[in-house]
Amino acid sequence: MVGKGEPVAVPPVPRDDNEEEDDTAGFVKLISAEGFEFVVDKKAAMVSNTLRNMLTSPGGFSETRHGEVRFPEITTHILEKICQYFYWSLHYSSGKETTEFPIEPEITLELMMAANYLDT
Amino acid sequence: MEFGIRRKPLSLVELCVRRVIDNLRYVGSVDGVEMELLKRILPHCTQEQLTRIESRTQMDLSSITDPLWKLFYQRQFGEEHTKDVTSR
Numbered sequence: 001m002v003g004k005g006e007p008v009a010v011p012p013v014p015r016d017d018n019e020e021e022d023d024t025a026g027f028v029k030l031i032s033a034e035g036f037e038f039v040v041d042k043k044a045a046m047v048s049n050t051l052r053n054m055l056t057s058p059g060g061f062s063e064t065r066h067g068e069v070r071f072p073e074i075t076t077h078i079l080e081k082i083c084q085y086f087y088w089s090l091h092y093s094s095g096k097e098t099t100e101f102p103i104e105p106e107i108t109l110e111l112m113m114a115a116n117y118l119d120t
Numbered sequence: 121m122e123f124g125i126r127r128k129p130l131s132l133v134e135l136c137v138r139r140v141i142d143n144l145r146y147v148g149s150v151d152g153v154e155m156e157l158l159k160r161i162l163p164h165c166t167q168e169q170l171t172r173i174e175s176r177t178q179m180d181l182s183s184i185t186d187p188l189w190k191l192f193y194q195r196q197f198g199e200e201h202t203k204d205v206t207s208r
Binding site: 082085088089092093095101103105108109111112113115116118119120 | 127128129131132133135136137139140143146147150152153154157
């Protein structure tokens, strides 16, 4: 018996506003060549088409089932820059960001190769 | 205010390609860069820049640079002379 006729408070079922967003909830760990780990929102990681495919393909890649992806060919400072781009891109799309994404000339070539690989 | 208008940011590849083109005077080796990207970048080089890049790069870039060198030649020695040389 529950109380004396008072309404039972049903805890709201935690639910995403948008069911399609289910896929983009949570975090994913991106690991650089040197083993440095970047934990980013899945939504941010999916700015990269390569990562989007990995994270959404049915069955899934073994790496992504554990919520982590290793990049043995991407150095830490490049991967960091890429993670910054993911968030810049999201903020820019939503209109919150108006400044240009800064790219230091000395890392441009390496960043371009990694970005090309990640299709981002 | 723009409501509900989602702006599409340039891809990181695109931003980098533009950045490289802006800084061609500092570019040396382009080893490891995909040919598809180089096809977009190298036509922006001056003769001097192209010479430096080719001499510092191990990869064979001639499929991209041959037509560029021909253009430089044409510009310097004229259309007629170029035809003359290439027909030999």
